Amino acid sequence: MRKQPVKARELDSASRINGFEEVVLGYSEEEALAEAGRCLQCKNPACIKGCPVGIDIKKFIYYITQKDYASAYLAIREKNNFPSICGRVCPAEYQCRKACVLNRQDSPFASEEAINIHFLERFAGDYGINGSPGAPALQKSALARFKVAVVGSGPAGLCCAGELARQGVRVTIFESLHEPGGVLRYGIPPFRLPRDILDFEVNSLKDLGVEIRLNTIIGRTKSLDELFREGYASVFLGLGAGVPGMLGIGGENLCNVYSANEFLTRVNLMHAYRFPQFHTPVNIGKKVVVIGGGNTAMDAARASLRLQKMSGLEPDTTVLYRRSEIEMPARRLEIEHARQEGIAFEFLVQPQEFSGDEKGFVKKLTCLRCNLGSPDASGRRRPVAIQGSEFSISCDLAIVAVGLKANRLLTQSEQGLSVNQDGDITVDQQTMETSREHIFAGGDIVGGEGTVIEAMGMAKKAAAAVIEKLKKA
Amino acid sequence: MKILKKKILTQTPDTRIVRMEIMAPEIALKAQAGQFVVVMVAREGERIPLTVVDTRPSEGSITLVFQEAGLTTRLLGQMEEGQSLYALAGPLGHPTEVRRYGRVAVIGGGVGIAEAYPVSKALVSQQNEVICILGARTSGLLILEQEMRACCSFLYTATDDGSRGTKGFVTDVLSGILEKQSLNLVYAVGPIPMMRKTASLTLSKGIKTIVSLNALMVDATGMCGCCRVSIAGKTKFSCVDGPEFDAHQVDWEELGARSGIYKEREEHACRLHLKRLDS
Numbered sequence: 001m002r003k004q005p006v007k008a009r010e011l012d013s014a015s016r017i018n019g020f021e022e023v024v025l026g027y028s029e030e031e032a033l034a035e036a037g038r039c040l041q042c043k044n045p046a047c048i049k050g051c052p053v054g055i056d057i058k059k060f061i062y063y064i065t066q067k068d069y070a071s072a073y074l075a076i077r078e079k080n081n082f083p084s085i086c087g088r089v090c091p092a093e094y095q096c097r098k099a100c101v102l103n104r105q106d107s108p109f110a111s112e113e114a115i116n117i118h119f120l121e122r123f124a125g126d127y128g129i130n131g132s133p134g135a136p137a138l139q140k141s142a143l144a145r146f147k148v149a150v151v152g153s154g155p156a157g158l159c160c161a162g163e164l165a166r167q168g169v170r171v172t173i174f175e176s177l178h179e180p181g182g183v184l185r186y187g188i189p190p191f192r193l194p195r196d197i198l199d200f201e202v203n204s205l206k207d208l209g210v211e212i213r214l215n216t217i218i219g220r221t222k223s224l225d226e227l228f229r230e231g232y233a234s235v236f237l238g239l240g241a242g243v244p245g246m247l248g249i250g251g252e253n254l255c256n257v258y259s260a261n262e263f264l265t266r267v268n269l270m271h272a273y274r275f276p277q278f279h280t281p282v283n284i285g286k287k288v289v290v291i292g293g294g295n296t297a298m299d300a301a302r303a304s305l306r307l308q309k310m311s312g313l314e315p316d317t318t319v320l321y322r323r324s325e326i327e328m329p330a331r332r333l334e335i336e337h338a339r340q341e342g343i344a345f346e347f348l349v350q351p352q353e354f355s356g357d358e359k360g361f362v363k364k365l366t367c368l369r370c371n372l373g374s375p376d377a378s379g380r381r382r383p384v385a386i387q388g389s390e391f392s393i394s395c396d397l398a399i400v401a402v403g404l405k406a407n408r409l410l411t412q413s414e415q416g417l418s419v420n421q422d423g424d425i426t427v428d429q430q431t432m433e434t435s436r437e438h439i440f441a442g443g444d445i446v447g448g449e450g451t452v453i454e455a456m457g458m459a460k461k462a463a464a465a466v467i468e469k470l471k472k473a
Numbered sequence: 474m475k476i477l478k479k480k481i482l483t484q485t486p487d488t489r490i491v492r493m494e495i496m497a498p499e500i501a502l503k504a505q506a507g508q509f510v511v512v513m514v515a516r517e518g519e520r521i522p523l524t525v526v527d528t529r530p531s532e533g534s535i536t537l538v539f540q541e542a543g544l545t546t547r548l549l550g551q552m553e554e555g556q557s558l559y560a561l562a563g564p565l566g567h568p569t570e571v572r573r574y575g576r577v578a579v580i581g582g583g584v585g586i587a588e589a590y591p592v593s594k595a596l597v598s599q600q601n602e603v604i605c606i607l608g609a610r611t612s613g614l615l616i617l618e619q620e621m622r623a624c625c626s627f628l629y630t631a632t633d634d635g636s637r638g639t640k641g642f643v644t645d646v647l648s649g650i651l652e653k654q655s656l657n658l659v660y661a662v663g664p665i666p667m668m669r670k671t672a673s674l675t676l677s678k679g680i681k682t683i684v685s686l687n688a689l690m691v692d693a694t695g696m697c698g699c700c701r702v703s704i705a706g707k708t709k710f711s712c713v714d715g716p717e718f719d720a721h722q723v724d725w726e727e728l729g730a731r732s733g734i735y736k737e738r739e740e741h742a743c744r745l746h747l748k749r750l751d752s
Contacts, residue, residue: 360730
């Protein structure tokens with residue numbers, strides 16, 4: 001008989017919505033062994049091709065079956081600097097798990113039979129964090145005479161800094177906010193990524209000798225030319241896709257209409273869920289609508305529901321999405337968790353206009369119902385509004401989570417950095433070098449909104465090219 | 474981020490206006506008239522924008538002026554020389570477009586006088602004839618009169634209660650000026666109702682008018698959209714697109730409403746803070 005997939009343990013949904021504790025508890029050793037034991041160790045492992053950075057999944061799972069967790073950790077670390085983070089946030093069901101031969105479903109994402117690669121990665125990653133194998137050691141090298149500046153401390157910046165520092169390069173990270181981590185800090189809530197995991201990864205970079213300068217806005221506080229004048233040989237730009245896209249409909253600037261970025265930044269970075277102990281406020285709606293179908297929408301909705309619960313309100317948060325559930329780009333686990341926690345979903349609706357009360361606060365959202373038409377450029381079926389299907393939803397707080405765009409703060413302040421029509425920085429795909437020599441870029445500022453692991457893949461490629469160039473210098 | 478000098482510019486029974494000189498060598502080299510910084514007083518603190526009032530690049534310091542109103546400005550006001558801010562980042566926002574306009578009226582209302590100061594100074598340096606109009610609720614809140622006088626051709630004051638200068642609003646003074654002479658530009662910074670009144674007066678006279686908006690912000694680098702304002706019907710972010718805009722294109726109603734989004738929470742936090750101080 002085929003062995004059943006092992007589910008990761010979770011906090012129960014009724015209690016977890018009282019706070020921001022991590023929901024998924026992960027595998028115990030027995031559970032990890034049982035799940036790893038299901039892996040067929042295929043001759044031609046498709047899963048590896050499904051991974052954006054090509055982690056040797058077969059090998060690390062094999063090490064787990066042999067209880068050699070240190071080797072499992074190091075096997076992942078060959079390709080992925082932050083297994084504990086990716087094990088928690090990677091959309092594995094669209095990537096490695098979808099490619100797994102045990103996947104029984106012809107759908108955009110993997111079925112539950114596919115090996116739970118992400119939970120095993122997390123298990124190995126957390127084993128690494130808990131100290132035993134440690135990060136791969138710093139190499140003594142001739143590269144120590146070079147300084148490289150990394151701009152931004154999100155997934156791309158952290159990864160690039162780590163790659164360079166391990167080769168002996170002296171690295172300084174410049175971060176505009178008062179805390180490092182980028183989207184991992186301001187965007188992803190602690191119930192998905194506990195802050196001690198993030199702090200561990202940041203601190204291990206510091207142990208490698210990486211200096212982190214907070215509150216420094218490159219392009220404003222300091223220009224790129226000044227960095228070169230200060231002796232940095234290269235610069236890596238991991239600026240992220242920081243600007244919230246809005247719907248562009250009427251009433252969007254009414255009070256209590258938030259971008260998901262603002263809502264989540266207040267909650268995650270500024271700790272508004274602990275107001276007034278922390279001083280940044282966030283408003284809590286009695287009836288909240290969240291517009292969008294990605295991970296950011298799920299994060300915002302689940303944060304909103306927790307705030308409602310924590311302030312003694314009846315949880316009432318509804319996600320509105322213009323396609324149907326199967327087209328939602330969010331991780332399936334987040335959708336499942338959101339539903340368990342009591343988030344309501346309305347599919348096939350297209351927002352038309354917000355309207356407000358006499359004080360300028362939002363009070364309802366008018367929408368149209370949709371049908372799905374033919375597939376668009378993304379391969380997903382396009383929502384088509386049904387004329388005359390207008391209806392309205394009452395709400396006293398709305399969160400718009402419909403994608404992110406490039407932040408142009410740096411590219412507009414600097415000369416000679418070529419960008420495309422979306423404001424993304426254009427690079428040489430082989431080296432990630434920008435139109436300005438010695439300046440490299442990676443992550444969302446290059447690829448548009450993507451995943452942590454994709455950002456990491458670009459950062460690694462850039463780091464390799466930076467080192468190549470330094471060696472010739 | 475160390476506080477080098479602190480001076481209470483004025484004090485009334487309900488509020489104070491404080492000037493601080495803060496160590497920030499990199500910002501001091503870069504900041505221009507019209508730009509601002511983000512300040513945090515403590516790890517638990519908010520991020521608030523404050524206009525850079527002056528810079529001393531040789532000493533590596535910048536000057537900030539703020540009125541104790543909400544929790545963060547009150548906490549900032551309690552900090553003393555030698556202490557350090559928790560976070561300070563900038564300069565942010567576009568600098569004021571400083572060129573030769575001709576005759577310009579620079580209007581500062583309340584603590585906005587401090588924000589008008591670097592603009593007035595910059596405009597004078599470009600050979601503009603600058604007329605300053607300073608307004609406040611009462612004479613006790615009228616700040617930097619001497620400093621302002623040193624960087625303009627004429628200075629007028631107005632107070633709501635008539636305790637200094639014209640009894641009335643800065644717009645009353647402005648309309649008096651407009652009866653006698655023409656202006657090429659009006660620059661106004663201060664409370665929303667004051668800027669709005671100025672805008673409607675100059676619109677009827679067809680005078681180009683720039684206002685510096687003080688929208689709520691979080692990151693202030695264009696990331697969150699908290700500071701959204703409607704300018705000629707289009708959404709702009711005050712932090713990266715502003716903070717200065719054409720006064721005649723601002724949706725004042727919306728700005729006024731959005732500025733009060735957290736009024737209740739803010740008052741609650743202040744009450745708790747004052748209670749802690751009492752006990």
